[in-house]
Amino acid sequence: MTKGKKAKPIDTTTEEKIKEAARVVFLKKGYAATRTRDIAEEAGINLALLNYYFRSKEKLFNIIMLETVNGFIQTMTTILNDEKSTLEKKVELIASNYIDFVLREPNIPIFMLSEMRNNADGLLERMPVIQPILKSTFFIQHQDYVAKGKITEPNPFQFFLNLLALTIFPFISSPLVKLIGGVNDTQFTKMMQERKKLIPVWIKAMMKAK
Amino acid sequence: MTKGKKAKPIDTTTEEKIKEAARVVFLKKGYAATRTRDIAEEAGINLALLNYYFRSKEKLFNIIMLETVNGFIQTMTTILNDEKSTLEKKVELIASNYIDFVLREPNIPIFMLSEMRNNADGLLERMPVIQPILKSTFFIQHQDYVAKGKITEPNPFQFFLNLLALTIFPFISSPLVKLIGGVNDTQFTKMMQERKKLIPVWIKAMMKAK
DNA sequence: ATTTTTTTTAATCAAATGATTAAAATATTT
DNA sequence: AAATATTTTAATCATTTGATTAAAAAAAAT
Numbered sequence: 167m168t169k170g171k172k173a174k175p176i177d178t179t180t181e182e183k184i185k186e187a188a189r190v191v192f193l194k195k196g197y198a199a200t201r202t203r204d205i206a207e208e209a210g211i212n213l214a215l216l217n218y219y220f221r222s223k224e225k226l227f228n229i230i231m232l233e234t235v236n237g238f239i240q241t242m243t244t245i246l247n248d249e250k251s252t253l254e255k256k257v258e259l260i261a262s263n264y265i266d267f268v269l270r271e272p273n274i275p276i277f278m279l280s281e282m283r284n285n286a287d288g289l290l291e292r293m294p295v296i297q298p299i300l301k302s303t304f305f306i307q308h309q310d311y312v313a314k315g316k317i318t319e320p321n322p323f324q325f326f327l328n329l330l331a332l333t334i335f336p337f338i339s340s341p342l343v344k345l346i347g348g349v350n351d352t353q354f355t356k357m358m359q360e361r362k363k364l365i366p367v368w369i370k371a372m373m374k375a376k
Numbered sequence: 377m378t379k380g381k382k383a384k385p386i387d388t389t390t391e392e393k394i395k396e397a398a399r400v401v402f403l404k405k406g407y408a409a410t411r412t413r414d415i416a417e418e419a420g421i422n423l424a425l426l427n428y429y430f431r432s433k434e435k436l437f438n439i440i441m442l443e444t445v446n447g448f449i450q451t452m453t454t455i456l457n458d459e460k461s462t463l464e465k466k467v468e469l470i471a472s473n474y475i476d477f478v479l480r481e482p483n484i485p486i487f488m489l490s491e492m493r494n495n496a497d498g499l500l501e502r503m504p505v506i507q508p509i510l511k512s513t514f515f516i517q518h519q520d521y522v523a524k525g526k527i528t529e530p531n532p533f534q535f536f537l538n539l540l541a542l543t544i545f546p547f548i549s550s551p552l553v554k555l556i557g558g559v560n561d562t563q564f565t566k567m568m569q570e571r572k573k574l575i576p577v578w579i580k581a582m583m584k585a586k
Numbered sequence: 587a588t589t590t591t592t593t594t595t596a597a598t599c600a601a602a603t604g605a606t607t608a609a610a611a612t613a614t615t616t
Numbered sequence: 617a618a619a620t621a622t623t624t625t626a627a628t629c630a631t632t633t634g635a636t637t638a639a640a641a642a643a644a645a646t
Contacts, residue, residue, distance in 0.1 A: 194494060198409035202634060212595050217635055280490035282551040284404060290555050299556050323557050331545035336537050341492040345500050346509050347533050371585030372578040422625050427605055
C-alpha cells in the first residue's frame with residue numbers, strides 16, 4: 167500500500183534480484199517443488215520481502231512464467247513471420263537460434279511443458295503471442311510448397327512439430343541421454359552444436375520423403 | 377509390524393487399489409504437487425491406510441516411478457535387441473508401439489522426464505534396465521549401416537534421439553499443440569495415428585540425407 | 587537536523603500436509 | 617463360538633510453508 171504511487175523511479179535492484187532468483191529456482195524445480203524460502207535465500211533477502219514485493223508465490227510465478235514463455239515465443243514468431251527468408255532458411259534459423267537459446271537456458275523447455283501439462287487455472291489461455299503462429303509466413307510458405315509438390319506431407323502442423331521435436335526434445339531428455347549414452351556435459355553440448363547443421367539437412371530430406 | 381510375516385498370500389486388492397490411485401495422481405501432477413490425501417481419496421480409502429501399506433509418500437512414489445520406467449523401457453529393449461528384424465523394421469515397431477503406448481498413457485513421458493530433471497537423490501542411477509540399450513542389436517545394426525554407407529550420420533545416438541523425439545515429443549507438447557493448432561483430442565489422436573506410418577518414412581529419408 | 591517515506595527484518599500466524607496412534611471393525615483360525 | 621490376527625478408520629501430532637505484522641533501519645524530503 168506504500169507502493170503504487172506511480173511515476174516513481176524506485177531503485178529496482180531488489181525487485182529484480184528477487185525475480186532473477188525466482189527464475190532460477192522455478193525453472194529448476196517447478197512451481198510445486200519450489201519454496202518461497204528457497205527463492206528468498208537464492209536472492210539473499212528475507213522471506214517477508216518477497217511477499218512485500220510480489221504479494222504471493224503465485225503472482226511471482228505468473229510473472230516469471232509469462233516472461234519465460236514470451237522470451238521463448240518471441241524469437242519464434244519473428245523468424246516464422248519474416249517474409250524475406252525461404253522456408254528452408256527459417257528451418258535453419260529456428261534450429262540454430264533455438265539450440266543456442268536452450269543451451270544457454272537448458273531448463274526452459276521442460277519447465278514450460280511440465281507447468282503447462284494440466285493447465286491449472288487456465289494458464290495457457292492467458293498466454294499471449296501464441297495464436298499468430300498458425301497464420302505466419304512460415305505456414306503460408308509451407309502451404310505453397312505442398313501445392314508445388316515440394317513437400318509430401320500436407321499437414322503443416324506435422325512439419326512444425328517435427329522441427330520443434332528435433333530441436334527441443336534432446337534437451338528435455340538430456341538426463342536420460344547423458345545416462346544411457348554415458349555422455350557428459352561437454353559431449354552433449356557438442357552433439358547439440360552438430361544438430362544445428364544436421365536438423366536442416368534432415369528436415370529437407372523429410373520434406374521430400376514418401 | 378503385523379505385516380512382514382512372509383509367505384502370506386494376503387488379499388492384495390487394497391494395496392493394488394492404492395498403487396493404482398497413486399499412479400493416476402503422480403503421473404498427472406508429479407511428485408511435489410501430489411498430496412497423499414489426493415491419492416487416498418482417489419483410492420477411496422483413508423489416509424492412514426496409505427502410510428500403513430507404504431510407510432511414506434516417497435516410498436510409494438519410488439515404487440510407481442520404478443514400475444513406470446520399467447514399463448517404458450521394457451518394450452524398448454525387447455524391440456532394440458530383436459535379432460530377426462532389420463533396423464528399418466525396428467524403427468517401425470518403436471514408432472508404432474510407442475505411439476500406441478503413449479496414446480493409452482499420455483502422461484508418462486512428461487512425468488518421467490520432469491521427475492528426472494534434477495535427478496534428486498540419484499533416482500536415475502538406481503533405475504535398472506537402461507544400460508543395455510547402448511549395446512543392443514539396434515546400435516550394432518546402425519553401425520553396420522554406417523559402414524555400408526546406408527546411413528550418413530555416424531553417431532548412433534543422434535539417430536536414436538531423432539526417433540524418440542519424433543515419437544514422443546508431440547505428446548509432451550500436446551497442450552501447446554492443442555492450443556496453437558486449435559486441435560482437439562480426437563484430431564490429436566488422429567495426427568498421432570498418422571505418425572505411426574510417417575515416422576518410419578521420415579527416418580528412412582533422414583538416414584540418407586547429407 | 588528533523589520529519590517523512592521507503593526498505594528491510596525478526597517474529598509470528600494459520601493452513602496445509604506427511605505421518606502416527608490407538609481403537610474399532612472385519613476376517614481368520616482354533 | 618471364542619480367540620487371534622488382520623484391516624480400516626477417526627483423531628491427532630509435528631513439521632513445513634505461504635503469508636502477515638509491527639517495528640527497526642535506511643533513505644529521501646523538508
